[in-house]
Amino acid sequence: MMGSRKKIVVIGLCGASFDIINKLIEEDKLPTIEELIKDGVVGLLKSEFPPITPVNWASFMTGKNPGKHGIFDYEIISRDGNKKVVDSTCIRSKTLWKILSDFNKKVGIVHVPLTYPPEKVNGFVVPGYVLSQEKTDTYPPELEEELKEKVPGFDKRWLRIKWYAPGREQAFIKSMWDITRIEEKVTLYLMKNYEWDFFISVFFFLDEVQHYLWKFYTDPSYSKDQIKDAIPRFYELLDSILHNILEEVDDNTIIMVLSDHGFGPLRKIVFINHYLWDLGLLKLKRSIPTLTRYLSSKLKSMLKLPFDYPRLLRLSLSDVDFKRTVAYSTGYVGKIYINKSLVKTEEICRVVRDYIIAKLQELKDPESGIKLVSKILKKEDLYHGSHVDEAPDLLFEMMNLSYITRGGGASGGGSIEFGFDLNTITAPPFNSQSGWHREEGFLIIKGAGIKKGVKIEKVSIRDLAPTILYLLGVPIPSDMDGRVLQEIFEC
Numbered sequence: 001m002m003g004s005r006k007k008i009v010v011i012g013l014c015g016a017s018f019d020i021i022n023k024l025i026e027e028d029k030l031p032t033i034e035e036l037i038k039d040g041v042v043g044l045l046k047s048e049f050p051p052i053t054p055v056n057w058a059s060f061m062t063g064k065n066p067g068k069h070g071i072f073d074y075e076i077i078s079r080d081g082n083k084k085v086v087d088s089t090c091i092r093s094k095t096l097w098k099i100l101s102d103f104n105k106k107v108g109i110v111h112v113p114l115t116y117p118p119e120k121v122n123g124f125v126v127p128g129y130v131l132s133q134e135k136t137d138t139y140p141p142e143l144e145e146e147l148k149e150k151v152p153g154f155d156k157r158w159l160r161i162k163w164y165a166p167g168r169e170q171a172f173i174k175s176m177w178d179i180t181r182i183e184e185k186v187t188l189y190l191m192k193n194y195e196w197d198f199f200i201s202v203f204f205f206l207d208e209v210q211h212y213l214w215k216f217y218t219d220p221s222y223s224k225d226q227i228k229d230a231i232p233r234f235y236e237l238l239d240s241i242l243h244n245i246l247e248e249v250d251d252n253t254i255i256m257v258l259s260d261h262g263f264g265p266l267r268k269i270v271f272i273n274h275y276l277w278d279l280g281l282l283k284l285k286r287s288i289p290t291l292t293r294y295l296s297s298k299l300k301s302m303l304k305l306p307f308d309y310p311r312l313l314r315l316s317l318s319d320v321d322f323k324r325t326v327a328y329s330t331g332y333v334g335k336i337y338i339n340k341s342l343v344k345t346e347e348i349c350r351v352v353r354d355y356i357i358a359k360l361q362e363l364k365d366p367e368s369g370i371k372l373v374s375k376i377l378k379k380e381d382l383y384h385g386s387h388v389d390e391a392p393d394l395l396f397e398m399m400n401l402s403y404i405t406r407g408g409g410a411s412g413g414g415s416i417e418f419g420f421d422l423n424t425i426t427a428p429p430f431n432s433q434s435g436w437h438r439e440e441g442f443l444i445i446k447g448a449g450i451k452k453g454v455k456i457e458k459v460s461i462r463d464l465a466p467t468i469l470y471l472l473g474v475p476i477p478s479d480m481d482g483r484v485l486q487e488i489f490e491c
């Protein structure tokens with residue numbers, strides 16, 4: 001396996017926060033990452049907006065903005081509100097691994113989100129979690145059987161996961177460790193036993209740990225030590241895994257470590273559809289099922305019932321009357337779609353959009369009275385390319401992403417576009433999440449010909465594909481949006 005040709009290994013740590021990394025380095029808790037930073041270049045990595053896992057990994061693997069690769073959320077939302085969970089077939093652009101394969105480079109793609117179903121590459125693909133879940137089909141297909149045989153726990157690993165539930169923190173933490181250890185074994189097995197020029201392995205479950213345990217880590221009122229330390233201990237686990245991976249690479253291998261987005265607190269969910277409804281821009285269907293759901297929500301608000309209704313009794317996008325609705329919100333973070341079957345001309349669309357922008361700027365937290373929206377972007381200001389039309393018309397950020405809208409998680413099932421309590425537009429986060437994504441990930445690159453101990457700036461996740469192609473001597477397609485990070489090279 002060890003040869004003299006240049007190779008690249010990329011390790012993704014989903015959601016790793018550079019603030020936490022720096023804090024733990026000061027405490028001497030992350031020796032591998034500390035050494036990589038000392039011997040290489042380091043900087044913040046700008047995510048796509050919104051900083052959502054599939055959007056960012058699609059930009060990583062295409063070197064393009066979402067307007068070209070067509071991934072804007074966990075789901076593709078059609079103009080009548082229908083949803084399809086995104087997978088690798090939704091990426092409308094050639095991937096880095098396909099380009100490398102075409103130039104006869106051997107690739108190993110392990111656990112990268114949005115790689116199910118696996119592409120036929122010159123090498124192998126083991127799809128990642130998030131959107132593939134129980135489906136583990138690999139490319140080539142026989143690799144799956146081999147991994148089941150060689151890596152204990154690989155078979156049915158997703159099914160054995162114990163997801164977070166309040167009071168079951170220890171079981172959740174153990175499960176996240178176990179699955180990460182299996183991911184490590186898969187990575188090491190494939191690195192050792194297969195030939196590759198480009199190898200990437202992504203560790204996803206730090207993201208999950210931070211979503212649910214953020215408050216235990218950051219809120220001083222929690223004193224249960226083991227839970228409180230679960231987040232820093234997970235970083236330490238990943239640092240030790242990195243150490244084991246680096247044992248397997250030679251001096252001709254360039255090492256990249258990155259996170260696709262950062263992390264911070266999550267305080268509230270905002271039901272933008274309630275707001276659009278109040279403004280008269282969204283209308284509900286006049287049907288018996290919609291009326292039933294409306295009345296059950298109303299009853300819950302009036303009686304202040306503490307329990308949750310089943311989702312079937314909650315209003316959802318299926319209750320929206322698209323024949324009379326001008327604008328609606330769905331998806332993560334903050335997105336508004338203007339209903340083009342009703343708003344037909346560009347001119348009216350612009351007027352509607354400006355009106356919504358003005359109204360969003362007035363939006364306040366009913367409890368604190370503080371204005372919520374800190375950033376509003378029109379799709380054409382954020383994205384460019386032939387798929388911009390499919391993007392939401394407006395994207396916005398509230399309270400530095402500590403307030404988000406939420407529209408049906410890929411794994412959560414069902415839609416959550418309306419709250420239960422129709423009297424308020426905000427609510428505590430669903431399913432006990434207390435942490436959420438931020439726009440800053442980080443990037444470390446180390447290897448022969450790369451500067452040492454240097455900070456780099458203004459690096460976007462789109463820049464990595466062109467930089468990797470450049471390092472491996474493969475021509476960069478002219479329609480890639482990212483740039484080659486020339487500043488990392490020793491002259």
Ligand SMILES: [Zn+2]
Nearest residue numbers: 015207208211
């Ligand atoms: Zn996440």
